[in-house]
Amino acid sequence: MPKKNKSISxxxxxxxxxxxxxxxxxxxxxxxxxxxxxxxxxxxxxxxxAAKLVASSQLDAALLDIHLTDGTSYSLAASLVAQNLPFAFMSGDGAGYLPPEFCDRPTIGKPMSFDALLKMVEMLCASSMAGSPESKKIGI
Structure with a gap:
């Protein structure tokens, strides 16, 4: 299992x-x-x-599977962009098919390693603390 992140209070x-x-x-x-x-x-x-939790919770970042039970997470992602909340898409389909408005958003492939997951979350949280969106892509 992964080691505890020392940068988290x-x-x-x-x-x-x-x-x-x-x-x-x-x-x-x-x-x-x-x-x-x-x-x-x-x-x-x-x-x-997810939208209910976004509205009712204090969040630092989000991991969004693109294909959820009730459709794609693109409308949820648009709401996170409007709130300047960092997020990454997760998908086994790759990042090449994202709509143009999300092509610069972080994407992590499934399956993913624990290290890739933690690296992505650390990057999102650093972006959250800095107050600016990040545009790295990690595909494993």
């Missing part, structure tokens, strides 16, 4: 939303992030449930 863990419709993947993501000191919000399998 125990008193104020960073809050990460997970929107993933495959339960086994969602729970694995949650376990890895919790074990490394993050506070996980979710997981949720629908855009509707």
């Amino acid at each position: 125990k008193s104020t863990p960073l809050r990460i939303l997970i929107a993933e419709d495959m339960a086994s993947i969602a729970h694995l993501l949650c376990d890895v992030l919790k074990e490394t000191g993050y506070d996980v919000v979710g997981p949720v399998a629908t855009c509707v449930d």
Whole structure:
């Protein structure tokens, strides 16, 4: 299992939303992030449930599966852009098919290594703390 992230304060863990419709993947993501000191919000399998959590929770970043149970997460992503909340798309399809407005957004391929996941979340959280969106892509 991954090592605890030393850059995360125990008193104020960073809050990460997970929107993933495959339960086994969602729970694995949650376990890895919790074990490394993050506070996980979710997981949720629908855009509707994710939007409710975005509206009601203080978040630092989000991981969005592109294909959720009730459709693609693009409308949710647009709302996160409007709120300047860092997020990354997760998909087994690759980043080449993203709509033009999201081509510069971080994307992580599935399956992913724990290291790639943690690197992406650290990058998103650094962007959140700096107040600016990040545009790296990590595909594993």
